[in-house]
Amino acid sequence: MPAPATFLSYIDDHAEGFIQRLAEAVAIPSISGNAAHRQDVFRMGAWLQGQLNILGVQTKSVDLGRHVMDGQELPLPPAIFGRIGDDPKKKTVLIYGHYDVQPAEKSDGWDTEPFKLVVDSTSGRLIGRGSTDDKGPILGWLNVLEAHKSLGLELPVNLRFCFEGMEESGSEGLDELIASEAAKGKDGWFGGVDCVCISDNYWLNTRTPCLTYGLRGLAYFKVTVSGPARDLHSGAFGRSVHEPMTDLALLMSKLVAPDGTILVPGVDEMVATASAEERAIYEALDYDIKDVEESAGAPIAISSDKATVLMGRMRYPSLSLHGIEGAFYGAGAKTVIPASVSGKFSIRLVPPQTPDKVEPLVIEYLKAEFAKLNSKNKLKIENLHGGKPWVADHRHWNYEAAKRATEAVYKRSPDLTREGGSIPVTLTFAESLNVNVLLLPMGRGDDGAHSTNEKLDRSNFIEGSKLLGTYLYEVGADA
Amino acid sequence: MPAPATFLSYIDDHAEGFIQRLAEAVAIPSISGNAAHRQDVFRMGAWLQGQLNILGVQTKSVDLGRHVMDGQELPLPPAIFGRIGDDPKKKTVLIYGHYDVQPAEKSDGWDTEPFKLVVDSTSGRLIGRGSTDDKGPILGWLNVLEAHKSLGLELPVNLRFCFEGMEESGSEGLDELIASEAAKGKDGWFGGVDCVCISDNYWLNTRTPCLTYGLRGLAYFKVTVSGPARDLHSGAFGRSVHEPMTDLALLMSKLVAPDGTILVPGVDEMVATASAEERAIYEALDYDIKDVEESAGAPIAISSDKATVLMGRMRYPSLSLHGIEGAFYGAGAKTVIPASVSGKFSIRLVPPQTPDKVEPLVIEYLKAEFAKLNSKNKLKIENLHGGKPWVADHRHWNYEAAKRATEAVYKRSPDLTREGGSIPVTLTFAESLNVNVLLLPMGRGDDGAHSTNEKLDRSNFIEGSKLLGTYLYEVGADA
Numbered sequence A, B: 001m002p003a004p005a006t007f008l009s010y011i012d013d014h015a016e017g018f019i020q021r022l023a024e025a026v027a028i029p030s031i032s033g034n035a036a037h038r039q040d041v042f043r044m045g046a047w048l049q050g051q052l053n054i055l056g057v058q059t060k061s062v063d064l065g066r067h068v069m070d071g072q073e074l075p076l077p078p079a080i081f082g083r084i085g086d087d088p089k090k091k092t093v094l095i096y097g098h099y100d101v102q103p104a105e106k107s108d109g110w111d112t113e114p115f116k117l118v119v120d121s122t123s124g125r126l127i128g129r130g131s132t133d134d135k136g137p138i139l140g141w142l143n144v145l146e147a148h149k150s151l152g153l154e155l156p157v158n159l160r161f162c163f164e165g166m167e168e169s170g171s172e173g174l175d176e177l178i179a180s181e182a183a184k185g186k187d188g189w190f191g192g193v194d195c196v197c198i199s200d201n202y203w204l205n206t207r208t209p210c211l212t213y214g215l216r217g218l219a220y221f222k223v224t225v226s227g228p229a230r231d232l233h234s235g236a237f238g239r240s241v242h243e244p245m246t247d248l249a250l251l252m253s254k255l256v257a258p259d260g261t262i263l264v265p266g267v268d269e270m271v272a273t274a275s276a277e278e279r280a281i282y283e284a285l286d287y288d289i290k291d292v293e294e295s296a297g298a299p300i301a302i303s304s305d306k307a308t309v310l311m312g313r314m315r316y317p318s319l320s321l322h323g324i325e326g327a328f329y330g331a332g333a334k335t336v337i338p339a340s341v342s343g344k345f346s347i348r349l350v351p352p353q354t355p356d357k358v359e360p361l362v363i364e365y366l367k368a369e370f371a372k373l374n375s376k377n378k379l380k381i382e383n384l385h386g387g388k389p390w391v392a393d394h395r396h397w398n399y400e401a402a403k404r405a406t407e408a409v410y411k412r413s414p415d416l417t418r419e420g421g422s423i424p425v426t427l428t429f430a431e432s433l434n435v436n437v438l439l440l441p442m443g444r445g446d447d448g449a450h451s452t453n454e455k456l457d458r459s460n461f462i463e464g465s466k467l468l469g470t471y472l473y474e475v476g477a478d479a
């Protein structure tokens, strides 16, 4: 069922008003990671709740308690739950978004004031912190609600909303809230939810809409080699004691090969090789080695084979060495033998890998390699944190609906993508509600979320609002 | 020729006065590395020059110009030249010392005020910054001069002095000054110098006096691997690009083995293996594996063979990995792929190695190893700084004199030691004046130069003053 023409033209006709509303939202510096801005996050939550109420959504602000940040105890911004529609004949779609943003200061290198939405009419860019991550997409949903309310149109589905204000700072309290709400079953706010739609990621490039059906998980390790009681002078001790850095460099060199192969036995082997059919998906993506190299800023792709490079990012696990804690890290030439050094590395996981399955392999391997060194230093391995990977069934009606909606609005089929990073709430919804979760991005790959000069293209905001609405009609048609 | 008994008893009888003078010197916080204390360094130089003049030494304060430190242009503290005696029938001994000190604040962990000399009568320690490095030894020479002047004794040798105020901060300007002064030949302040004595190092342990006849040199390298234009997120880029840290960890792992063997071809090979006779010197040293482990604070000696451990420190080159610049070094778990990372390592050199001979071996090897990685990242190798090793002939009359003096004062033969670190001025004197240089320590191995609670044992100060005077008599006897 296509969206009504009146809905689509309402969006076009009210674009200026929508941009004005986005400017209001961007003007509230709801930085969750800075204690000094905590009240702004609350203000943003209240603003959002007010908008939802005006548009006919019943809401509830859920207190998530308090936490400690920067040495201060602070109240957590609330989760904003919303519901509109209770027709048992309709499908029920749960929408997630976050109303907090990353820090931003003009002095970081912004060309404009980060918390003043600048409409660049030449480039068509709406520039400001939160424009694409994640206020633009949230406001896309408001635009859909406003159109229906103003036009007197019935929504094609029942909607539930879950908006949080701590996504950029670890989503504190959210997992527990979702789990406990899901446990209430029909009586909870998520009762009857048939599918979830999250708009908090991006197209791979600047051209082609996509649907994202997979995210990698993570297992983050710290491997510490300790020797002397304190840092030593390399003149006085060099070649008379076992040096922790020597041992650690050797251990770190045995984790991953320059071509990306993970050297920890059993880790790569856990993942099935891509079939020819699956490989074809990556061959067909509108994303190329040169796109990867352009975004990395250098011709350093791991392979000259496109599918290898894209599958390396999306479909296979990866192991990255991040750095060393405890060693000399400054400029200049210090002749220290550091007493205790900790290598940091992480493995991005894909199904069927989980942190629990990978951890013993890493620990056993590092212990065995360390034993080979015959060092008198001490070894300690810690798993700092982790998260499971997520892959959804992209043949599900939820994805089919999003595919038809994309074709209707953008006149082209979306790419089906997996992402290399993590959005932990995705897995939480999938596991707690046991329904299909769709990642339906609004913005482009060059939006610069978390970076300076974050932007959302005007066309992505407007066509994206049409996309979200059309997606609801396509889901509704499936009922 | 033994020192006269009157000299020895003068030193004993005037110990309290000598300690009082040391307290005066320690009270001047002549920290060369802190711009805020630069005037104190000047004050210390003037104090020292005044003391020398009172004791009959002709002096000259040599302006060394200006330099920039902590972003400020500052005047360099002067070198203080001194001369006493011009008898052509006597030998001429050049004495070096430095009147600046390392920084120290009570809050660093000192038990007492660092710039107030505390006499601990229980332990016999004289505690304070500079007590052993290097004000104590300088004042030892003043004690010798005072005894001779008060007793009306003729000095057994002609003396020349060279004291500097920037040793703890790179000895700026000193090398050039020594070279230009040496070039003046007989007309310069160093004209006619027969040997040099430097008292600015320590016994190996707390028991046995030593003479030091060797110091290792240094070649400090920075190896940089660069890839992307900026730091990348490991989720979005892991296994799709060549990661600089992966390459660098591999390169660093190929430099040195856990047992201390240097893996750069040609570097260890440049040094002859110790003969059985030479090995016996190390076997005989009053310094054991347990001393090394005690000072390292852990049982991490590179070998269970004493001579191997001591030769590793003193007689063979060593390669230490110091750290990485540009990688993640903080606490916590950051999932960054650093764009450009620089490994820092240095090689301590022994004859016949020099920075110039070692550098091409290191560069060629790292380039070859990097080529094997098939990485698209870029490699850069820099030699940050270096210095040649120094070894003196310990059968020279200068050492024989010091040996006899030690036997006379301490009733035991000194250990003959080489040190793992560097005192660059040693080599400068040896090469500029082409005479034998002796390192004749006053303090003990646990004095804590550069550390908190720096001390000089009262007995080392008093017996050490006798040692310095007696050494002059033994040199004089040789004329």
Ligand SMILES: [Zn+2]
Pocket (backbone or CB within 6 Å): A098, A133, A134, A167, A200
């Ligand atoms: Zn986001």
Ligand SMILES: [Zn+2]
Pocket (backbone or CB within 6 Å): A102, A133, A168, A449, A450
């Ligand atoms: Zn974000």
Ligand SMILES: [Zn+2]
Pocket (backbone or CB within 6 Å): B098, B133, B134, B167, B200
């Ligand atoms: Zn010193």
Ligand SMILES: [Zn+2]
Pocket (backbone or CB within 6 Å): B102, B133, B168, B449, B450
């Ligand atoms: Zn020093």
